[in-house]
Every structure is written in C-alpha cells, then in structure tokens.
Amino acid sequence: MARNPQTVRSERTRVALRRAATELFASQGVEATSAEQIAEAAGVTVRTFYRHFPSKHDLLFADYDTGLQWFRKALAGRPAGEPVLESVRAAIFAFPYDVQALTQMAAFRAEELDPERIVGHLHQVEADLADAVTEHLERGADPDRRLDVLVTSRVIAAAVFGAMEVWMQRESRSMADLADVTQATLAALESGLGADGMFRHY
Amino acid sequence: MARNPQTVRSERTRVALRRAATELFASQGVEATSAEQIAEAAGVTVRTFYRHFPSKHDLLFADYDTGLQWFRKALAGRPAGEPVLESVRAAIFAFPYDVQALTQMAAFRAEELDPERIVGHLHQVEADLADAVTEHLERGADPDRRLDVLVTSRVIAAAVFGAMEVWMQRESRSMADLADVTQATLAALESGLGADGMFRHY
C-alpha cells in the first residue's frame, strides 16, 4: 500500500518522533523538553527532526487529526433523530482524552505556550469542529437549509470554544472544571435557543 | 536634563547600536547582517545588544519615531487654507528619505523580512499617519465634524498605504514607481471624492 518506496522509512521516523515527543512532553512538559532530547529518543539527529516537523511545537498538535477523525465518527454514530446539541455533547464527553490531549491541556494550563500559537491552533480546531458538525447535520437534511446548518454549526463550535476560553481564564483549571463549563454552556445554548426549536429540527 | 543618572550610558549604547545597525543594514542588507556584527561595531556584547532591543529587526524600525515626528511637523507647516490632500501629498513627497528609510524600503523590495513583521509595522505606520492627519485637520476645525475628520484621515492613510501595497506587488519596485503610484492614488482620491467637496472643506 505504500505508494512511495523510500517514504516508508520517512514515515517510520515521523512516527518515532511523534511518539518520543508525546512521551517527553507528557513527562517533562513542553518547554522543558529540548529538540535534542526528542531526536535522541527517536534515534535520529536534530537536523532530521526539523526536516519532518517545522518546529518543536508542531509536534504537540501532531496527533490532532486523529482526534478530529474520532470526533467525526462519534458524531456519525449518534442516533438519527437525536437533537444536535445532545449529539455534540455526547461526543465531546465521550472523547478519549489520551496522553496527547492531556499534555496539550497541561501546556495550556501552565501557559507554557506562546499565546499566538494557542490562539492559532484553537482557531483551527474550532473551524474543524464546526465543519464536523456541518457534515453531521447535512446527513439527511434538505439542501434548502444549508445556511441554517452552517450557522448552527458555527454557533455550537463558538459556544464550545467560548467555554474553553472561560475555562482558561479561571483560577482553577481542572479537567472537571472544563467539563462543568462546557456542560453549562451547552445547557445555556439549549435553553436559550431551543425554545423556538432551532436545534430540534434535526 | 538627563533625569536618570546611569541611564546616560544606556542611552549612549542604544545610540551606538542604532547607528551601527543602520550602517550595516544599508551596506549589506538586513538578513546578511548578524547580531554579532552590530554589537561589535557598537563596541558592545551581543547579550547587551539584546538587552536594548528585543530583536534584530526592531532596529530596522528604530528611527521610525523620528520620521513620524518629521511628518507631523511638515503637515503643521503647510498653509492654513490648503486642501488636506495637497498638504499630505506635499509632506509625503518632501519626506527626507534618509539611509534608514531607504534601507527599510530595500528590505521590503528584497522581501527579506518576515511578511508578518512587515504587515505589523505597516499597520502601525498607517495608524500613525491617520493620527497625524487627524491632528492636522483638527487644528481650526469645529468639533462637530470630528467624525468627518476621523473618516477623512483614515481614508487618506488607507489610500497611501494601498498605493504602497500595489507598489510592493509590482514587478519593478523602484522609488520612482512608488512615487508614481502614490501620486496616482492621491489624484484618484481627489477627483473621485473631491467633487462633493469632502476634502475641500478644510
């Protein structure tokens, strides 16, 4: 299946670097881990490391696509008639927080990262989340309501990430807190906008 | 007049660094000049260099305030009844392009600099230019037209920097070209919006 012949080796290296980085980030923190350590743990040179990843921090988000795929499948797996908000909530709360995700959260909490980097990444995640919801909603929805779908998706994504922002500005930022804030935000969305059935029509 | 006692030395160092950087940037280009060279030319250590300027590129814009002050004074020196656009044009074209400014331009032309840095700086310059025009217009204008003043200022600044953007995307980017584009842009602004007297009322 490997189209490119020598690229197999490249892929192996990339995986090794990802794994090494994930472990080191989790055990020592992001900033406390040097590029040299990652490279060495992956059995590779620093220069090679930088050939595969543009920067150290990109490795922190390396498994991001995996998580995104998971989320989309989780949405797809929800029962057909279920209100969107419930689907999203279920998917979010069932998300398997692995080492990668937890390390990211830890880095966020510790404010280790360059704010620009965080904001940029979260922006991307929010957009992807909205797309996932859109994709989910468009299954079995009539095309006339495409705008509704779009708006609904963005609103939900904005709410979820608004919750995260609130969480990030709190004094105590535990995972339980994040869950609470997210829960509350979605509830508010539901009660405030659910009356006219905006989210019930799907 | 030197309020802070030991700060005199600090100021001397800063000046030396600025001068050294300006010369080296002009003669070799920005990226071809290393922080070490600048520090050495200023008779100082690299570490000291970074204590006075957050990054090498900040030195490229070090004399920026001087230029801004010049522009404001040039505006203030224009005759009272003159249309704003004419005042701005006169001030822009009388601007004394010193080594600093020319080096900046050269760096822009050569696309040496990180685009983000350029955009960020230009954004600042545009805002400052607008403020300068506002300040100029507010002299002797009645307070009721404050919004007009604000809009006019922004429009002019946007036009001038729009011209610069056009210039930066051209094939040949000589100083003469920049002058031409700026001239043309201001002329368009004048003929297009001058009919209703928007710029003539001042």
Add this chain to the structure above:
DNA sequence: CCAAGTTTTGTCAACAGTGACATAGCATGC
C-alpha cells in the same frame, strides 16, 4: 574620598532553527 547600593555590561551556556554539503539506503534498469 570611601562604602554601599544600583544599574549596566560581560561571560558562559544553552536552545530553536536553518543552509550547505557529504553519505547511506533503497530501487530500478541493465
């Protein structure tokens, strides 16, 4: 003028990132 304290600078070491060039790994045509 001297002692004490503050500010500035120097020294050292480390890390992030990049370019140039050499070399090893693998694949394909012969």
Add this chain to the structure above:
DNA sequence: GCATGCTATGTCACTGTTGACAAAACTTGG
C-alpha cells in the same frame, strides 16, 4: 549482481535569542 540515481539522513557550522551569574561603572550618603 551491479552501476545509476533518487531520497532520507548525518555532519558541520552558523545565527537568533534567552537565562543565570559575575564583574564593572556609576551614583549617592557619609
């Protein structure tokens, strides 16, 4: 199998940037 050629990697050297600590310059109270 072997020469040929491409790709991934290694090596080297360099620049930008920062933290920690020491040394020097300078100011001020006495």
